[in-house]
Amino acid sequence: MTTASTERTARTFETIGVIGLGTMGAGIAEVFARNGFTVVGVELTEEAVERGREHLAHSTGRAVSRGKMSEEQQAEILGRIGFATDLSALADADFVVEAVVESLEVKKDLFRRLDDIVRPDAILATNTSSLPVTEIATANTRPGRVVGVHFFNPAPVQNLVEIVRTVVAEPAVLADVEGLLGRVGKNPVVCGDKAGFIANTLLFGYLNHAVSMYEGRYATREDIDAAMRFGCGYPMGPLALLDLIGLDTAYEILETMYRQGRDRLHAPAPILKQMVTAGLLGRKSGRGFYTYERADSPVVVADDRTPSTDDLPELRHDIRTVGVVGTGTMAAGIVEVFAKSGYDVLYVGRSQDKVEGVRAAIARNFDKQIQRGRATEEQKTEVLGRLSGTMSLDDLARVEIVVEAIAEDLAIKTTLFENLDEICKPGTILATTTSSLPIISLATVTSRPQDVIGMHFFNPAPIMKLVEVVSTVATDDAVAETVRALCAKVGKVAVSCGDRAGFIVNALLFPYLNDAVKMLEAHYATADDIDTAMKQGCALPMGPFELLDVVGNDVSLAIQRELYLEFREPGFAPAPLLEHLVTAGYLGRKTQRGFRDYSAR
Structure with a gap:
């Protein structure tokens, strides 16, 4: 049995119309002209046309001065762009994109007027970044041919373009626009018509x-x-x-x-x-x-809120030996950070194997660095000589600061702080690396809440520069200043904040990740398109779903729950899809499946 082919021939685009030649419109015109298309640019007045010419000459001229194109190529590109002050010049355009003022009424009026000018098969696009594309589209008698095409500034440089589909957009139109944008070297992502797009x-x-x-x-x-x-x-x-x-x-x-x-x-x-x-x-x-x-x-430039260089933190407590409790990845990294900075470090593990494992891990890191020419055998010997491992918490009686990096469990940490309070000498600073638990709960089980502070390192500690220094309502100012100064001495960037869920980074990062999950859950865009949009549109190192799978969906869910419990903000409630993935055991890379399946890779 045979069936007729349902394959459709892709539309041919030759002439591109651009309405509005400000920075964005001129950039869009340049994108198409660079890729061999004939472009017709339309502005309201001759003065506006002249400004558009200047934008194009300046942009392409900058590329020439940087050696990215020759003067001949520049002349060729500019020669492909025609200019007009009347929309009738767009009569033969195959694709028209507007980049006029961000006003719904202005854009709707423009699309009404285009009805009687462009061919019935011409595709129309709006470059709006936030207005409802459906409202703009329905101003035209053929709303199915209207889409949102949101370029990012500067258009010749930024590769991301968001294609916004309305409920009446024709699938063939979306496919043709996606193909056209691919031809001009852009990475199009498709999303629904909601303010802000992806x-x-x-x-x-x-x-x-x-x-x-x-x-x-x-x-x-x-x-x-x-x-x-x-x-x-x-x-x-x-x-x-x-x-x-x-x-x-x-x-x-x-x-x-x-x-x-x-x-x-x-x-x-x-x-x-x-x-x-x-x-x-x-x-x-x-x-x-x-x-x-x-x-x-x-x-x-400096203003009345700029920190004075005279106010750099100083060590108000004398720190000679650092204690670290824990032998996991984070604890070993913290031990390495302090030892490399010249401090003697005493670390505590639950077994001899774990204690020896920390030393072995640091030695392995050094071996890698030595192989790359970034460290020497002498440095390795020197740093390892500063390490002392023990299985007895009582040995911490001689240190000036203890940094705990054990399981993220309030009951376990509470018991540890009760012990540290009994063991450590007066004035010893007790620091926790918790990323989400209330530090004041640990402080109040001691007789020295003024000496308890958060010192949240980021993983991997030897590489990541940031430490969040978290003061409770009881933390002494001299303790907070000492910890900030200590961070500077070990080459870290310290930021100060109060004792509330998420501190700075997690409080800003995880609601954003949760919003991305909600976006996926609503079938607004695919995980791949959302990741692409955030990496290419916002220059982030990872997309939200890549990051969630690396962090672990169980860890992410736990942090999101803490934020929701602390702030009681409905928008912080964990996305149901995140809950379901964790329940199913799809925790990310560590289980080979999360938002993506890694088992076949």
């Missing part, structure tokens, strides 16, 4: 949460930004990124997202509106969360 929905929820954290004076702007840069490997901290985006732009995007979704986490933090009203818009105005050398300058 990247902005996930990004701006996180940014808004960071603003709330700053507004509540939980941590300084410098510490919030440093925490996400050094703790997560993000290229910029959230507050610096908001200054770059523009606080007015961020406010409008959040407002649009909140009006559509009514998610309280997208309601702009009050301080955002206050700053916008005061004209503190970020880099473009010369002042936002930070102060800049001048308007449009990336150079941050």
Whole structure:
């Protein structure tokens, strides 16, 4: 039995129309011209056309000066772009994308007018970053041919493009647009029509949460930004990124997202509106969360909130020997960090095998470094000579600080702190590496709550630069200052915060990851497209699902539950899909299956 082929011939695109030649529109025109398409750029006035020409000349000229294209190639590209001030010039266009002002009424009016100008088979696209594509599409008599095509700025450089499908978009149109964007070297991801699409929905929820954290004076702007840069490997901290985006732009995007979704986490933090009203818009105005050398300058200058270099932390306690309790990966890493920085380290394990395992692990790390020419045998011998292992907690009586890195279990840690309180001499600092448990609960079982503090290292400790220094309401200022100074002495970046669930990094990171799971759960986009959007659209080192599978879905769920219990914020409730994966034992890479299946790789 034979069946007729259902394969469809892909649409041919030759002429591309671009309406609006500001920074984004000119960039889109350049993308298509660079790839051999004839482009027709349309603006309102001759003056606007001239500005568009200047944008294109400047952008391509920069590529020439950097050796990325020749002057002949530049002339060829610019020669493919025609200009007009009348929409009728788009009569023969196969694909028209608008990049005009972000106004729903302006865009709807434009799509109504295009009805009588373009061919019936022409595809129309809007480059909106937050407005409802369905409303824009239905202004046209053929809404099935209208899609969202959200380029990222600068369009010639950024590879990500979000294709936004409406409920009436024709599948053939989506497939053709996806193919067209692939031809011009872009990585298209497909998502539904919801304010913010993929990247902005996930990004701006996180940014808004960071603003709330700053507004509540939980941590300084410098510490919030440093925490996400050094703790997560993000290229910029959230507050610096908001200054770059523009606080007015961020406010409008959040407002649009909140009006559509009514998610309280997208309601702009009050301080955002206050700053916008005061004209503190970020880099473009010369002042936002930070102060800049001048308007449009990336150079941050000191202001009344900048920490003084005279206030660098000092060791208010004399630290000669460091104690570490635990023999796992984190504990061994912390032992290595202190020993490499010249401190004698006494570490405690439950068995001789575990004690010897720490020394062996550090020796293996050194052997790898020696093989790469990054360390010497002499350094290895010197560092190993600073290590003392024991199975007796009583031996910690001679140290000046104890860092515990045992199981993340409050009952087990509580018992340990009761013992440390009895063993350690007066003035010894007792630090916990907990990432989610309340530190005050450990402090109050001791007779010295003023000496108890959080010292949250990130894994792997020898490589990751960040340490969150977490003070409780009882922690002595001199203890907190000593720990910050100690972090600096061992080459770490210390950030200070209070004793509440998630501290800085996890409190910002895990709600974002949870939002990504909810997005997947709602069939809004695929895991691959969400990961691609966040890596390429926001320059993050890993997509949310890659990261969840590395961290472990069980660990992620436990942290998310802690955040929900602490803040009672409905938006922090763990996504049901995350709960189901953990119940099924799909914990990520460690079980070979999580959001992805790793067994066949």
